[in-house]
Amino acid sequence: MTTAFIWYLLMSYVCGIVHLPLRLSGPEGSCSGRLEVYYNATWGSICDDQWDIRDAEVVCRQLGCGKALRADGSAAFGDGKGMIWLNRVECRGDEIHLWDCSYSLKNHTDCSHKEDAGVTCIQSIADLTNSIGKKLCLQCFDDCFGS
Numbered sequence: 001m002t003t004a005f006i007w008y009l010l011m012s013y014v015c016g017i018v019h020l021p022l023r024l025s026g027p028e029g030s031c032s033g034r035l036e037v038y039y040n041a042t043w044g045s046i047c048d049d050q051w052d053i054r055d056a057e058v059v060c061r062q063l064g065c066g067k068a069l070r071a072d073g074s075a076a077f078g079d080g081k082g083m084i085w086l087n088r089v090e091c092r093g094d095e096i097h098l099w100d101c102s103y104s105l106k107n108h109t110d111c112s113h114k115e116d117a118g119v120t121c122i123q124s125i126a127d128l129t130n131s132i133g134k135k136l137c138l139q140c141f142d143d144c145f146g147s
C-alpha cells in the first residue's frame with residue numbers, strides 16, 4: 001500500500017467516509033449558525049424548505065454539538081453567498097450524518113439566500129474533541145480533495 005492510500009484510509013475513518021462535510025457560520029460559536037455544506041469543492045448553503053427539528057438533530061449530532069434546540073430558517077443567521085447545494089432535507093432524526101437522510105443535492109437556483117437554513121444546538125462538553133475532529137476533516141478535504 002502506498003502512503004497516500006494509507007492516509008486516505010485513515011482520513012476516511014476520521015471523517016466517517018466523508019460525503020458532505022458541514023460547518024456552521026454564526027456569531028455565537030461553533031454550535032449555532034447558518035449551515036453550510038461542502039460539495040463540488042465549494043461551500044454552499046441549505047434551503048429551508050422542509051427544514052425541521054429532525055434535520056437539525058442530525059446536523060447537531062454530526063457536528064458533535066449535542067441535541068438540537070431549533071431548526072432555523074429564513075436566513076435567521078444572515079444570507080449566505082454562492083451556491084445553495086441542499087434542499088428538501090428529510091431526516092428521521094436518528095441518522096448519524098446528514099448524508100444518511102433524503103435530500104436534493106444540486107445548485108438550487110429555485111431557492112434564494114433569504115431562505116438559508118441554520119441550526120441551534122446545545123453545546124456539549126464534546127465540543128473540544130469534536131472541534132479537533134472537524135479541523136482534521138476540513139484539513140483532509142483541503143489536502144485530499146481540494147483544488
Ligand SMILES: [Ca+2]
Nearest residue numbers: 047048049115
Ligand atoms: Ca422556504
Ligand SMILES: [Ca+2]
Nearest residue numbers: 050052089090
Ligand atoms: Ca425535513
